[in-house]
Amino acid sequence: MTSAVQIEEVSRRFRRFTALRSVTATIPSGSVTALVGSNGAGKTTLLNLVTGLLTPSTGAISLFENLAPGSLEALGRVAYVAQDGPVSTSRTVGDAVHIARSFNTLFDFDAAVVRLQRLDIDLKQRVSKLSGGQRAQLAITLALARAPELLVLDEPLSSLDPIARRDLLGELMGHCADSGMTIIFSSHVIAELERIASHLVLIKDGEAVVAGEIDVLLEHHRILTGTATEAGLVHDGHGSVISQAHPLTLAPRVIRFEIPPHGNALLAPVTLEDLAYAYLEHAPPGSGELPK
Amino acid sequence: MKLDKEVNSAHGDQSPIRFRLNASSGVPTYVQLVIQVEQALRIGYLNVGDRLPRIKEVVESLAINPNTVLKAYRDLETKGIAAGRPGVGTFIVASPPTLSAEAFEKLRQEFIDGWLESATTAGLNHVDIMTLIQSTLESLGHSSSIRIGGVSQ
Numbered sequence: 001m002t003s004a005v006q007i008e009e010v011s012r013r014f015r016r017f018t019a020l021r022s023v024t025a026t027i028p029s030g031s032v033t034a035l036v037g038s039n040g041a042g043k044t045t046l047l048n049l050v051t052g053l054l055t056p057s058t059g060a061i062s063l064f065e066n067l068a069p070g071s072l073e074a075l076g077r078v079a080y081v082a083q084d085g086p087v088s089t090s091r092t093v094g095d096a097v098h099i100a101r102s103f104n105t106l107f108d109f110d111a112a113v114v115r116l117q118r119l120d121i122d123l124k125q126r127v128s129k130l131s132g133g134q135r136a137q138l139a140i141t142l143a144l145a146r147a148p149e150l151l152v153l154d155e156p157l158s159s160l161d162p163i164a165r166r167d168l169l170g171e172l173m174g175h176c177a178d179s180g181m182t183i184i185f186s187s188h189v190i191a192e193l194e195r196i197a198s199h200l201v202l203i204k205d206g207e208a209v210v211a212g213e214i215d216v217l218l219e220h221h222r223i224l225t226g227t228a229t230e231a232g233l234v235h236d237g238h239g240s241v242i243s244q245a246h247p248l249t250l251a252p253r254v255i256r257f258e259i260p261p262h263g264n265a266l267l268a269p270v271t272l273e274d275l276a277y278a279y280l281e282h283a284p285p286g287s288g289e290l291p292k
Numbered sequence: 293m294k295l296d297k298e299v300n301s302a303h304g305d306q307s308p309i310r311f312r313l314n315a316s317s318g319v320p321t322y323v324q325l326v327i328q329v330e331q332a333l334r335i336g337y338l339n340v341g342d343r344l345p346r347i348k349e350v351v352e353s354l355a356i357n358p359n360t361v362l363k364a365y366r367d368l369e370t371k372g373i374a375a376g377r378p379g380v381g382t383f384i385v386a387s388p389p390t391l392s393a394e395a396f397e398k399l400r401q402e403f404i405d406g407w408l409e410s411a412t413t414a415g416l417n418h419v420d421i422m423t424l425i426q427s428t429l430e431s432l433g434h435s436s437s438i439r440i441g442g443v444s445q
Contacts, residue, residue, distance in 0.1 A: 032357055166355050173351035177358040195313075195321060195356045225423070263431025265423055 002065060004029045004150050004182035005050055010059035012045055018206055019045040022059070025201050025211040027184060029064075029149075032176060034193040035186040036276055037203035043186040044083065046203065047154050050184065051080040063150065076105065079148035081139045083155050093130070093138060094123035100142040112145035132159035140168065144175065151175075153185035157192060169196050194272045202279050209279050214272060219260045221275050222267035224253045254278035307345040309338055313354055321356055325364035329373065333387045344374060344382045 005027035012020040020042045027033050037043045048054040049061055052070020067074040090096035093116060101107045116123065119137050121130070130138065136159045143151060151172075157165045173196055175181050187193055193200075200217060202210040210217065254274055261267055270278075309332050311325055319327075332338040347361045365382045368374035375385045391399075411421055 169355035170352040173355060173358060174348050177348040177351050195315075195354075195360070198357050198359055263427055265427045267427075268423065 002029045003027060004031070004064060005184070006062045006065075007046075007050070008060050010046075010049060010056045010061060012042075012049060012054060013057045020049075020056075020203075021206045023203070023206075023208045025208055027182065027199065027201075029182055030176070030180045031199045032173075032183045032197050033185075033199040033201060034197035035184060035201050035203065036188070036190060036193070036280075037186075038188075038280060041203040042206045043203055044154055046201075047080070047082075047152055047184065047186060051078060051152055053080075077149040078152065079143035079146050079150070080152045081136075081143050081154065081156060083158075090127045092123065093121055093125050093127060096127055096138060096142065097123070097145075100145065104146050106146060108145045108147060112141050115141045115144070133161065133164060136160060137164070137168075147179065148181065149179075150182045150184070153183065155186055155188075157187060157189065165192065172196070190273045190276045197272075200272070200276075202276060204280060210275070217275060218270055218272065220257050221270045221278075222255055222257065222261060222264075223270055223274060224255050224266060225268050226266040307343050307349075308332075309342075309345065311345065311350055311354060313356070322360045322364040322367065325350075325361065326367050329364075329368055329384075330388050333373070333384065338384055340384050340386060342384045343380075344368075344384070346381060 003026050005025075007023055007025045007027075010020060010023045011018065023042075023046065035043050035046065045054065049056055050063070050069055052068070052074065055070075061069050063069055063074045064077065067077075069078075090099060097109065097112050097116070100112070101109050113123070116138070119134070119141075121134050121137060125134075127135065127138070136156065140153070140156065143153075156168065160168060169192070172183060176183065197214060199212065200210060200214050201208055254270055255267075309328070311328055313321060313324055317324070329338065329344065344365065347358055347365075350356070350361045351358050365374060365376065368382075369376060371388070372386050373384065373388060374382050376382045408421070411424075416424070
């Protein structure tokens with residue numbers, strides 16, 4: 001399988017602050033990758049690196065096997081919808097569409113206009129008068145009209161209402177089915193990712209603590225519903241505890257296994273949400289003792 | 293899970309069924325799709341020769357990853373229920389064998405009077421019972437998808 005994005009040992013420092021620390025991840029072509037992490041974890045920095053708006057302090061990123069992010073060849077194949085829509089300087093929606101057309105060799109003008117009409121966004125409307133949701137939709141429209149091979153979305157859902165979110169996700173999945181487009185998007189809302197994402201990159205304090213195919217990740221994690229002794233787990237070789245429940249809470253203990261266990265009644269399957277929360281809240285990967 | 297017969301089937305190439313998802317059921321999405329096709333066949337909404345909805349239609353209406361639909365259709369193909377024709381779509385080629393209402397009721401009653409009775413007497417609650425059933429099926433190598441023996445042509 002070819003990769004759309006290859007991230008190797010990438011670190012990024014801003015003066016004394018290290019935003020990303022030795023991040024390694026492969027994003028296969030045609031995948032839908034969810035980038036999850038708490039505020040300030042480094043999600044936007046990583047997206048800016050992938051799209052070439054920033055360069056790594058150390059490490060390397062390649063797009064489509066051999067292109068540098070931000071290179072002319074890469075720019076024609078990647079669309080980035082940043083969190084603060086970059087179209088805000090245009091006078092009207094129509095101007096924004098015309099500008100996007102003249103800046104891109106490949107741009108489906110008709111598709112852009114049709115999409116804006118469907119969303120009831122008037123071409124004569126001033127961009128500065130658009131709501132947050134409309135502005136996000138304008139940015140997404142301009143990105144989709146370029147028929148990118150890689151679409152990068154930073155928090156695309158945050159300003160949209162529930163119906164618009166569902167419609168947008170459906171629309172994006174339709175594009176994936178049609179053209180095999182690769183999508184990377186960051187989000188806080190894990191429940192919304194579960195149905196559309198095939199891959200997950202989870203960032204905590206600048207480090208990628210989890211990266212991989214979601215089905216495989218879920219297969220390798222379980223929730224321990226009893227004690228380790230009851231479940232017959234031993235310390236060596238059976239995995240590591242990702243989250244250790246506080247004695248007074250009923251929070252589940254998530255355990256990572258090298259080999260997926262089967263037929264153990266005290267080990268329940270995890271959901272993507274369980275897995276993400278366990279990594280975001282608790283110990284770094286691979287550490288921790290099995291609970292007694 | 294509900295099945296909607298497509299009311300407006302003006303287009304001859306439209307599939308008779310439309311999928312629905314139950315987000316809170318805990319049943320994996322692709323399994324829900326497989327079950328809905330099997331149920332539609334059992335109650336006659338779908339018949340041999342019918343086309344399943346195109347992958348693009350399904351992902352747009354349900355907002356799910358295309359691979360999930362592919363996985364469901366591949367599962368139906370493995371079971372011999374559906375077959376893909378490249379560039380045309382996925383079609384129903386066989387029905388799963390139907391269980392008569394009496395046979396179903398008999399199995400249900402046996403389950404209630406037998407195993408479920410013992411489990412309740414032993415003090416297992418709802419969650420214990422679900423966990424035990426799930427892990428047993430898993431350990432026996434069954435997927436969480438409902439399997440119905442062979443396939444009647």
